[in-house]
Amino acid sequence: MAKSRKSKQYNRSAPAAPVVNPSTERTPEQAQGNGNLILVAGVGAVILLFWYYHLLTLNQMADLSNGLMMPDQMIGGYSVEHIEALRAAMDPNAVGQLNYLHKTAGLLFPLFLALVTMLAVNLNTSRGPVRWVLWAVPMLFAVVDLWENIAIDALFNGPVDPAAVALASTLTTIRWILLFATVAILVGVLVASFIRTFREKWEASKQGLL
Structure with a gap:
């Protein structure tokens, strides 16, 4: 009797095994779907930032510089004469607005674009040298863009x-x-x-018909 009571007490004190809920475990498909949702939202944010930074605010800066284009917009570069003309046309308030623009939208746009592109590469390419090469371009873009903002303000x-x-x-x-x-x-x-997903679904539908 003593032994049986001890064994019962031992069994009662033993912790119960945790119950695993299978519904809480993420499958690779669910993880891919969550990543795609984040990617779609990120692409939308990048498009909005590009419109706001390049097409709206930088163009509006022309009103403060006698119609002269901001250096950021000049794909082929600019000369000393253009910078001198800008300095003569822009008062301290206009220069401050350009500097503020570089610290806000000019900071967010390259970072968002780089992160969204790297996420897209991560979700849709396998590990290896190709992924690193595709990652290097947006990372380098972000670094050069931020460096350019500092150089223009100077x-x-x-x-x-x-x-x-x-x-x-x-x-x-x-x-x-x-x-x-x-x-x-x-x-x-x-x-x-998109093409890969379409082909996979097409092949799956053909096999289902067969």
Whole structure:
């Protein structure tokens, strides 16, 4: 009797095994679906930021510079003469607005575009050198874009330095090239993913009919 009571007490004190709910475990398909939802929202945010930064606010800056184009918009670069004309046309308030724009939309746009592109690559390409190459382009774009913002803001402080103008102009041109390359990677990955998914569903539907 004593032994049986001890065994009963031991069994009562033993912790119960945790119950695993299968519905809480994410399948690869569910993880892919969640990633795609984040990707769609990210692409929408990138498009909105591009419109706000490049098509709205930078164009509105022309009202504060006697119609002169902002350096950020000049794909082929710019000269010392253009910077001197901008400095003569823009008062401290206008320069401050350009600097503020660089710290807000000019900061968010490259970061969002780089992260969204890297997410698209991560979701739709396998691990390996190709993924790293596709990741390198948006990361480099973000670095060059942020560096360009700093270089342009520096052109409005102190005397005009031709070397500083040349550096900022080069960064602007490289930035646009990397922007086009990043967008091409993002669109290409999304199109390839759509075609692959369509083919898989098509093959599955044909097998179902057979």
